[in-house]
Amino acid sequence: MTDRSASAEYSNDTSPLAASGLLAKLGATIPLVSAPMAGGPSTPALVLAAAEAGGLGMLAGGYKSPKQLAEQITEVSTGISTIGANLFGVNLFAPNPVPIDKDAFVEYTEALRELAATYDLSLNEVEALEDDDEWAEKVDMLVSDPVPVVSFTFGLPPAEAVRRLQKAGSLVFQTVTKPDEAQQAADLGVDGLVVQSYKAGGHSGTLTPGTPIEQIPLAQLLDRVRSRTTLPMWAAGGISTPNAVREALAHGAEAAVLGSVLLRSDESGASKPYKAALADPRRTETVLTTAFSGRPARALRNDFVDQFHGAAPSGYPAIHHLTSPIRKAAAAANDSENINIWAGTGYRDATEEPTVVIMRRLAAVR
Structure with missing residues (x-):
């Protein structure tokens, strides 16, 4: 809030x-x-x-x-x-x-596969990218x-x-x-x-x-x-x-x-769906989550958070690189439900x- x-x-x-x-x-x-x-x-x-x-x-x-x-x-x-x-x-x-457990990475990749497919993205043979x-x-x-x-x-x-x-x-x-x-x-x-x-x-x-x-x-x-x-x-x-x-x-x-x-x-430079989500009166809660990047970050709740917050492992930057194509595709599709809507508790004042x-x-x- x-x-x-x-x-x-x-x-x-x-x-x-x-x-x-x-x-x-x-x-x-x-x-x-x-x-x-x-x-x-x-x-x-x-x-x-x-x-x-x-x-x-x-x-x-x-x-x-x-x-x-x-x-x-x-x-x-x-x-x-x-x-x-x-x-x-x-x-x-x-x-x-933040080191990523190999089995946890594979499991999270599988969890994301169906969502990725809705944007014509393939997660086949994806490896944990560390840089x-x-x-x-x-x-x-x-x-x-x-x-x-x-x-x-x-x-x-x-x-x-x-x-x-x-x-x-x-x-x-x-x-x-x-x-x-x-x-x-x-x-x-x-x-x-x-x-x-x-x-x-x-x-x-x-x-x-x-x-x-x-x-x-x-x-x-x-x-x-x-x-x-x-x-x-x-x-x-x-x-x-x-x-x-x-x-x-x-x-x-x-x-x-x-x-x-x-x-x-x-x-x-926030995307159009990002800015719209910040002003959406239906969005009323921020959550500290690792779902998008494998590192704790505060974001507005959306479908991605609701679906993957509990399943996301720790692992940065591997999880960031894994979810990045999905988030970019969602932004391009003007879909605010599957982007990271980073927001602090004062977001309503934006x-x-x-x-x-x-x-x-x-x-x-x-």
Whole structure:
């Protein structure tokens, strides 16, 4: 359901919110960051719109080849030069594979076969595909051609990679979901943390995907992380209202990261059925599931979730690659029942408007 949990004490405060800390040093004027939503939503246009609003836009590096990522970085860099501030970054998946049991993979493949056939897809002789998203090549590219911010999720990068990126001039952030992870990231020498709560849409950045994700409210999670480290924190997960932004800042966050609330924006690259599903009043529940990728991710319930949530094994990226052709075919067929509708708990607040309008409203800036 939509997140309405932000404390009422913030509801009467309509003063404009200003950027501070590292975000302000990069040139931001508002304390908002557009999340790196991999798989299509975070287009270069969305990243640039976030910067135009006065925030910072994160480009998703996941699921792209180094060449594709380089092309999008060039597009953003060219556009950002007219804004006059270093207001963008790139997010990468750090390797943290979830091994797949061979028998479980075969069993899940069989379960998907009938659905695949409805899209004229064959799952005969499909093998479990394991890869690392070419992350090392992407790190090398970002060292050679630096961007203002590089963030990691899924796993911890080697300390050497952190140092190389920092030496090249990038600020390095790590996504964490609990205090212990924050301590590990601090020990690596990163510049800041993206503190993600269980309410976040899409994949959880947990370093231990096989362990149930603790349902700690974001404000409480920020307090716990602050007790372990003084690193700058960017808060993520279920933030979709001005009150939620103010609450995150009040609990020590330097910035709020916006994801689901931007999915229906003009610049979002989310597919037509994806955007329609977010606005569908019949869809009322998000579920943390491994059904689509083999790694826990929050999505709106649809037929795929109902049918396969209980049957899906853990196994990333093997399950992601197995279901990807089905999801792509469903999107092409305008079928929202068999796509991954990644959505955080604040998805109901997503609106069909320019990103600039949405972000400035959340920061109370006119």
